[in-house]
Amino acid sequence: MLLRADARVELIRRLPLFELCSKRDLRRIASLADERGVEPGTELIREGEPGTEFYVVVEGEVDVRRRGRRIARLGAGSFVGEIALLSRSPRTATVIAATPLRVLAISGRDFVDLLDTLPELWLKVARTLADRVDADEAMDAARA
Template sequence: MSQNTGDRLLLIEKVLLLKSLPIFRDTPENILADLAPLMEEEEFEQGTTIFREGEIGDCMFIINRGVINIHKGSVGLAELGEKEVFGELSLLDAETRSASATCKTDCTLFRINQEPFYELIDSRPEIARGFIKILCKRLRAQNERSVQIVK
């Protein structure tokens, strides 16, 4: 098997992974094929801090293998597993991270950096639409939780 064929299979696997994520579910495969090459695979050991609350963010991560804890100090906010994303707000806005992310297990993650992502959404606005839908859904859910707390 040539190296080129191996790269193609990896591209297909990345496209399938992206398609399985709620944030990209409605994005056509040909557009995801433009996004897939931006995914940089990284390995992390259990206990590694991926990023800390307050750091400037410029990328998001997709969990390919492992479990990530999202937390503020010692307070756990979420435990994320395979085919989940975190840090996605940093793709759209390079502000400080609102929480920390730490590997609960050994992890394989895909990183997507902000600058190449911006360049892609200039030509592929469908990708931005997926983000907007997910962010709106999260905002509605947060508003609903806030209303429940007030009651």
């Protein structure tokens, strides 16, 4: 069931990524986001492919896989797809719906434009990106 504009703004406001945004910014984000229902087993992102969208998990869980191995399970409030969009490199992992999902999808261009105008959002995305890089390095070191 798709949300009305005001309900979508309220939903986005509750997501940790967007909690510092103003009402005006939240309306802008809501206008850019495409709300989607996703069935379990659906691949949102494929490792090695170019990035075209950024996803925020509203409800449900996704499995993050690298080289076929599950490296994380993320739930509501999480976001995926930012690395390829920011680095302009291929996707670093595959993301699959582990449960029925509701996601907000934002196109790559819109996402980068949004970050350029909202410094508080840049900071949150940068912190998450740094945490993910640290986790990747720890995983690589454990394999060595």
